[in-house]
Amino acid sequence: MFLNSLLFTISANMKGWDLFVNSLWPMIQGAIKGTIPLTLISFTTGIMLALITAIMRLSSYKFLTIPARVYVSAIRGTPMLVQLFIVFYGLGQLGFTINPFPSAIIAFSLNVGAYASEVIRASILSIPKGQWEAAQTVGMSYGQSLRRIILPQAARVSIPPLSNTFISLVKDTSLASLILVTELFRKSQEIAARTYDFMLLYVEAALLYWVICFILSLVQDRIEQRLERYVS
Amino acid sequence: MFLNSLLFTISANMKGWDLFVNSLWPMIQGAIKGTIPLTLISFTTGIMLALITAIMRLSSYKFLTIPARVYVSAIRGTPMLVQLFIVFYGLGQLGFTINPFPSAIIAFSLNVGAYASEVIRASILSIPKGQWEAAQTVGMSYGQSLRRIILPQAARVSIPPLSNTFISLVKDTSLASLILVTELFRKSQEIAARTYDFMLLYVEAALLYWVICFILSLVQDRIEQRLERYVS
Amino acid sequence: GTSDEDNSTSNQDTNAEGASLYDEIMEKGVINVGTEGTYAPFTFHNDEDKLTGYDVEVMREVAKRMGIEVNFMETQWDSMFAGLNSARFDVIANQVGINPERKENYDFSNPYTVSSAVVVVPEDNTDVTSFDDIEGKTSAQSLTSNYEKIAKEHGAEIQGVEGLAQAIEMIKQGRVQITVNDRLAVLDYMQQQPDAGIKIAAQQDEVSETAFAFRKGNEELVQAFNEQLEAMKEDGTLTEIAKKWFGEDVSQ
């Protein structure tokens, strides 16, 4: 019903439709230049950070677990927006001036690192102890067991929750406009500022995000299927 | 190092410290009047919505699964901000004018409902098939099995991921300021707008969020322990 | 009191050799300017997606006359002063209204816009004809703006919104009765959205002035801006730019 009315509002109003069509390309450009590279780079580095953090938290040394815990707790406990501000403006006030795009990458990677580390930790813990022991009995060291036996199995378990983190990240990148990075949502705001039709443009942005997330979920399915290969 | 410099900046600057102290109480009020009730109410209704959605998705009837899938996909695929705008301004344009606070509750509940439904669905699926069958053999109907056997066990599995959703919600409520609800973050912005010290006030807001999340994680631990009661 | 004196006179404005910000800018030949890019017709993106608007053009002209390039850095109003404080920008060109509080924390150039506050009401409204009539009415305002203060001073209840478009949407939906805003911005809105069903019900007598905002302690830079602005006033360039955007001279 709502959607109907909305479509009606849009189509009854040819100006609205024109605006919709004309703003599509700038927004897609915003996605291609901002949203997508931000997401991909931050996710990749974030996952590596997450892996290190997860392994630190699983260690039996306090001097490794405590920093990992504090990091995870601080990042998960505070708003993304503030993290961006601290990296960009806060470090700037203290004399470390980092450009917008790398600042965004740092903040988002730290964010992904914290959330994903919990996922990875849980997935490592979910692998039966027998797998560690079997690896040990064929002579593997901790690192070898982790790399060759545990992580490949943990990967399968962690794909669905990691894809949640990923999808959240796609949308969180819209915050990057606060620190001068132009992306999809910023584009919609720019156009809305000119035309004052913010509802239409925000809904359009939302649809684009949806499309991106949908495509990503297809990719997720593919990866999951590949990893399912070896389980019944 | 960063924290050190920050503390130094703050403490070397007694005016900054005064501002920090003076703004604490308004922000806490914002938390008590906005952040916390918004979070609690939205989470409660969201969980109920999530339960219904999860059960719909698990059904074998397309006319139940498809709406549930679309709902989950649409909400997870689009930014929270836009969802808030649609409920508040969008429905308003169509003639359904809802006040800010209830609008925020609706939008956040819908959001929690989508994210949590996936968690609940996964936790229901994680309960061994044997439990369904055992319930069936003592004569239980689908509803009875679900209520008395499956959900109590699924609850235990779903606490950690649901607490993620919850913690995200705490911070997402800051978006409610965009539709006129005054909460913690809005307070920090208001004070910052007056004093121009955005960094200090945002960091202060972040610390408050962290405290809230920390307290919530203690509550989570308690609940988990209670539910662990019956497993070794 | 605020902490900004310390920030604004902080180490970043003179480098190790003691060169001032002005010297630095002139040497590099580029100035970093903070602006929203989403505030039409002052600073926004046109159909070709190019940053433009009154403030943007004035800024460009000033820089051209100083013989330097402009590097616009676009961010939201919320982080505008954070960007200035942390030396991300050297100046803000974004219709920053001059008021005593801000003056305590920042330096201002001479004003380049003179406007006034107006009250916007639904087209069919008849009971608001002056600023005195808004007492007790609910007004949608951007909480960090000058206009919020004006509305409050006249006894209106405040509802916070994100910008003018949202404020007017609130009026259209009957959630609030009025909004107080900048006359020029409202005129632009009414030109873009002629069917909006709103009108200007009253205009303040006192004028409000907006200017470029700088961190404190950069008199040399402010001075340089003022020289160029004066020159632009004298040779009519400023008036020309104003007329291009507003059809009238809003610069004085």
Added chain:
Amino acid sequence: MFLSVKGLKKAFGDQEVLKDINLEIERGNILTIIGPSGSGKTTLLRCLNALERPDKGTYSFDDGLELHFSDHIKKNDMTRLRLKSGMVFQSYNLFPHKTALENVIEGPLIVQKRNKDAVMTLARDLLEKVGLSDKMDLYPHQLSGGQQQRVGIARALAIQPELMLFDEPTSALDPELVGDVLKVIKDLANEGWTMAIVTHELRFAEQVSDRVLFMDNGYIVEQGSPKDVLRNPSEERTKQFIQRIMNP
């Protein structure tokens, strides 16, 4: 004749798991089902309990209930069928969030809505019967496998079924714990319960059964008295199977 099954067929997708099953169970009799892995023993029990819906075939009970699975079956008849039998699983499947006692009362109290006091008395009696009167308030994870399986038996008995079904009730147990469970089943046999038991404990089968049934590949290959089937099997496949189990 308590139950007579005719022409029972069940396939999962393309795979025919039960191909043409005909059998009869007398009231008070004990039927043991043996056979190699994958031969369909579990599926047969599950069909008897309505956990799986057969594709074809007929059940006729002595109280007049008749189910023709080629036709549509009324929901009500499926429920009647289900409550005729109690099922004991290989892996116990106790409710982990409920104590032993709560596991037992769940059926009669919640489903059958019987009087609470009566149910409590019944449950206590049953738990005593299986030798667990001192473990009633423990959770499943606090019990050994053998104790859990005995709770499982009490839980199945509590709905007062006419037929008890056991699917390899001891095969998940430590060898030393097997005895306790088999003893409970023997006691039930002596009390005159009607039972169908899938088991690999051939010695036990010999002692307790009235009738032994050997399945292979979805068919009943041979059935008869324990002595006939276990000591003097007439089919080659049966001989082989018994040989392999007795002397691994």
Added chain:
Amino acid sequence: MFLSVKGLKKAFGDQEVLKDINLEIERGNILTIIGPSGSGKTTLLRCLNALERPDKGTYSFDDGLELHFSDHIKKNDMTRLRLKSGMVFQSYNLFPHKTALENVIEGPLIVQKRNKDAVMTLARDLLEKVGLSDKMDLYPHQLSGGQQQRVGIARALAIQPELMLFDEPTSALDPELVGDVLKVIKDLANEGWTMAIVTHELRFAEQVSDRVLFMDNGYIVEQGSPKDVLRNPSEERTKQFIQRIMNP
């Protein structure tokens, strides 16, 4: 004497699981360990394989390696100890993301870094020895339990240990599949491997062992030739145990 164990002790927290274990294993001999659940059999094997670190006691090997567990043990010595034995688990513990062949080559190739061609030949030979030459490229979930266990044996053999340890290698298997695995173990016995086997298959123990060891409650209650321990146990506890297993 391949290995002599003296005064072995192991506790988990307060609970003493191995209390004072003394035993000897001769090269080429087969030692069977029997005993009730929880008596410490698995823990003993795990201590021999260094999966658990003993609290006290001494291991002396015939090649001169000596470990005194009261003292600090060099990491290098623990590694030497671990590679002396191959472990076969009750629940197989195959690597599910690797094929049968990959499971077998993992140890020699990755850990011992032996020549790839040699390792492949070795792995193929081993899989053939356990009767799986046609299943090399299947994943564990595509194999039956008995087949998985045989891959487990091949995997343990591949690191070419001097001692093979088996922890109830058939107790998770369907009765019919037990035979195949026991046959493989018998073949290894005939080839002269040194082995320690925990099992509940007393008949098999009798056939294959040189020495049987009965554990209870963390102690070795009785040990000797299979005939002595299984047919004429001198201790009451042993008699009881054998009685219960043989006639459940």
